[in-house]
Amino acid sequence: MPIFPRLTSATPSNELDCILEYAKLPQVEWRAGSKIFLRNIRNFRYNGTKDDYLPSWYDDEFTLDELTTVDVISSYWSGNTIAHLFLSFGFKDGRHLAISIETRRRINQIYSTWRGFFKHYTLTYVLADERDLIGVRTDVRKERVYLYSVKIPAETAQALFINYLGRIEKLSLQPEFYNTFNNNCTTNILHHAASVSPEIKFNWKVLVSGYADKYIYELGLLDSRLPFKKLKEISLIRRPSDAAIADDYSKSIRLPS
Numbered sequence: 001m002p003i004f005p006r007l008t009s010a011t012p013s014n015e016l017d018c019i020l021e022y023a024k025l026p027q028v029e030w031r032a033g034s035k036i037f038l039r040n041i042r043n044f045r046y047n048g049t050k051d052d053y054l055p056s057w058y059d060d061e062f063t064l065d066e067l068t069t070v071d072v073i074s075s076y077w078s079g080n081t082i083a084h085l086f087l088s089f090g091f092k093d094g095r096h097l098a099i100s101i102e103t104r105r106r107i108n109q110i111y112s113t114w115r116g117f118f119k120h121y122t123l124t125y126v127l128a129d130e131r132d133l134i135g136v137r138t139d140v141r142k143e144r145v146y147l148y149s150v151k152i153p154a155e156t157a158q159a160l161f162i163n164y165l166g167r168i169e170k171l172s173l174q175p176e177f178y179n180t181f182n183n184n185c186t187t188n189i190l191h192h193a194a195s196v197s198p199e200i201k202f203n204w205k206v207l208v209s210g211y212a213d214k215y216i217y218e219l220g221l222l223d224s225r226l227p228f229k230k231l232k233e234i235s236l237i238r239r240p241s242d243a244a245i246a247d248d249y250s251k252s253i254r255l256p257s
Helices: 135-140 154-173 185-196 209-218 228-235
Strands: 027-030 035-042 057-063 067-076 084-091 096-104 122-129 144-149
Touching (some): 084 209, 122 154, 144 209, 144 228
Antiparallel strands (some): 027 035, 035 057, 067 084
16 A cells, blocks of 8 residues: 555646536636626535535626625534635625635545645635535534624725635636645635735644634634634524525524524
């Protein structure tokens, strides 16, 4: 049995035989004015287990001027040290578009933190409906998922969104390998955030991602009226045992607890 994992290839590629959830790469089309057309927004519908789902993607148009909010989602599947973080962008009409930075895994490939140090996975940005990207974590995998509202002006949220879309376009032309240390979900979020707020700097909590939400709090980007411990307590998404991932999912996870 080899000590080191087999490399995906000498150079990263978008032409891979991937598992279904990563089968389609997102595409960005810039239209007149502040219109943006996005293709391959994932919207899988799960039927109780992570392996029982109806695959689906859709295309949709968004108006940049109508983007008003950003939420950061922190999901824990084992312990408190490591979490998966991603953002969700909210629009005036009630739509939410989640963007998660992940490993684009091939068929029969499973995620491994230590394999991520090697050139084993390509990096991908998943555009998805919250019913898919958050719902699978809260209702199907039963992870501990926290949703925090980021306190930034709409103009900054829009600039952050544009920066994300620019990165997606770049990866479509120049794919990259994922790296557990320096090219992962939290390090990329940090780079995007620093692009619109230069005062944001590297911090060890970015590497130990289970504490990244506290670092965001310390930067003054979350609700500072509450101590962080209390804020985290009320930010946990609590779902009834018989809850369904319905069309009102985004609204339901934002209702006062």
